[in-house]
Amino acid sequence: MPDLFSPYTLKDVTLRNRIAMSPMTMYRSTDGLMNDFHLMLLGSRAAGGFGLVFAEQLAVTKDGRTSVSCGGIYDDAQIDGLSRVTSMIKDMGAVAAIQLGHTGRKGSERKPWDGGEQLPPDHPDGWQVVGPSAIPYGGKYKYPVHALSKDEIKAIHASFARAAERALAAGFEWLELHFAHGYLGSSFFSPLANQRTDEYGGSVENRARFHLEALDAVRAVWPERLPLTMRLGSDDLNDAGVQFDDAILAVSMMKEHGLDFADLSIGINTDAMHQVPFDELGFMLDRAARLKRDVGIPVGTSWNLGLPALADKVVRSEVIDLVMLGRPALANPHWPVWAARELERDDPFDLVPEDWSWWLSNLRAHPACVGWPVNNPPAMDKFDGL
Ligand SMILES: Cc1cc2nc3c(=O)[nH]c(=O)nc-3n(C[C@H](O)[C@H](O)[C@H](O)COP(=O)(O)O)c2cc1C
Numbered sequence: 001m002p003d004l005f006s007p008y009t010l011k012d013v014t015l016r017n018r019i020a021m022s023p024m025t026m027y028r029s030t031d032g033l034m035n036d037f038h039l040m041l042l043g044s045r046a047a048g049g050f051g052l053v054f055a056e057q058l059a060v061t062k063d064g065r066t067s068v069s070c071g072g073i074y075d076d077a078q079i080d081g082l083s084r085v086t087s088m089i090k091d092m093g094a095v096a097a098i099q100l101g102h103t104g105r106k107g108s109e110r111k112p113w114d115g116g117e118q119l120p121p122d123h124p125d126g127w128q129v130v131g132p133s134a135i136p137y138g139g140k141y142k143y144p145v146h147a148l149s150k151d152e153i154k155a156i157h158a159s160f161a162r163a164a165e166r167a168l169a170a171g172f173e174w175l176e177l178h179f180a181h182g183y184l185g186s187s188f189f190s191p192l193a194n195q196r197t198d199e200y201g202g203s204v205e206n207r208a209r210f211h212l213e214a215l216d217a218v219r220a221v222w223p224e225r226l227p228l229t230m231r232l233g234s235d236d237l238n239d240a241g242v243q244f245d246d247a248i249l250a251v252s253m254m255k256e257h258g259l260d261f262a263d264l265s266i267g268i269n270t271d272a273m274h275q276v277p278f279d280e281l282g283f284m285l286d287r288a289a290r291l292k293r294d295v296g297i298p299v300g301t302s303w304n305l306g307l308p309a310l311a312d313k314v315v316r317s318e319v320i321d322l323v324m325l326g327r328p329a330l331a332n333p334h335w336p337v338w339a340a341r342e343l344e345r346d347d348p349f350d351l352v353p354e355d356w357s358w359w360l361s362n363l364r365a366h367p368a369c370v371g372w373p374v375n376n377p378p379a380m381d382k383f384d385g386l
Contacts, residue, residue: 177230239274241270
């Protein structure tokens with residue numbers, strides 16, 4: 001029976017454990033480039049014991065970014081910065097993963113802490129957003145959406161393939177398509193955003209066509225020996241949107257188009273969800289279990305799995321193969337070390353680089369002073385009145 005710290009092999013790639021840092025957009029790029037900030041962020045999580053480390057969603061076209069400060073992989077000039085990141089991740093013992101995406105009708109935004117609103121197409125930091133149909137996302141997204149023509153869809157798939165070639169050149173070994181969270185792929189899958197009457201709209205088969213063609217385009221250039229995965233908007237939590245049964249059917253078709261692993265998430269194609277689950281423990285787990293059972297494909301998911309005992313339990317029961325951690329990875333670069341200690345593994349420090357672990361294991365220290373919380377803090381009165 002595997003546990004959270006069992007190695008995990010998919011295709012020719014083996015992770016040292018089942019803990020992945022989930023992709024997180026950081027608004028820290030200029031011209032889509034990775035820089036020292038990304039090297040620090042991702043390198044430290046690899047050094048902190050994560051088995052798989054995702055860079056943020058990287059846009060396959062310039063107008064596929066969330067904001068002008070977001071990362072991209074639409075230009076060969078972006079490969080160098082990405083290569084620095086992948087070699088650091090590898091050097092720290094983890095596998096480097098990339099998430100390719102296009103934000104579709106949810107692009108052209110300001111940074112969240114500058115207000116996060118969508119900018120109009122004629123703003124210096126804005127652009128014309130695109131989608132399957134000319135339907136803006138309700139709420140804060142108010143500018144008109146350009147409905148993509150079939151030729152434009154083809155061009156976007158070609159951009160995914162070109163980005164996958166750059167990802168390979170930059171040293172990534174795990175590739176995920178971001179087709180969740182209301183971005184372009186997610187909006188093609190959702191009847192809330194996609195009201196096309198051609199072969200890309202209507203039935204589940206048609207709404208998943210964008211996904212299948214993207215998989216085909218990427219698989220043609222991404223080696224068979226490396227994992228190709230997708231984060232899927234598998235439920236819109238709205239009666240008129242994607243239902244989870246749609247995802248079961250779509251993923252079973254994707255399996256025939258080279259999908260190796262499904263990273264389940266929600267659609268976020270509307271704010272009008274009948275259940276807003278964001279603070280519920282492990283709220284994707286029942287769907288993950290069903291997908292694995294019904295489709296027989298390896299599955300990962302995120303959303304409130306940062307409790308070590310829960311993460312370990314759902315790997316042991318084989319509900320999921322990989323635990324994807326977002327906020328816990330931001331809050332604690334050494335989450336895997338902390339989890340190893342909470343789960344009473346023999347040597348939690350064997351997860352960090354030898355340069356640190358040797359000292360931590362061999363240099364005598366007061367047990368309350370190695371850098372993590374203790375259950376019974378020692379008395380400190382002898383220091384009173386010094
Ligand atoms: C700051 C931030 C940025 C995020 N950016 C992305 C992203 O680029 N791509 C993506 O698929 N999910 C993104 N997410 C979602 C996370 O990957 C993750 O799925 C989500 O936070 C739920 O997991 P958690 O409960 O462990 O945080 C982001 C989340 C946060 C907090």
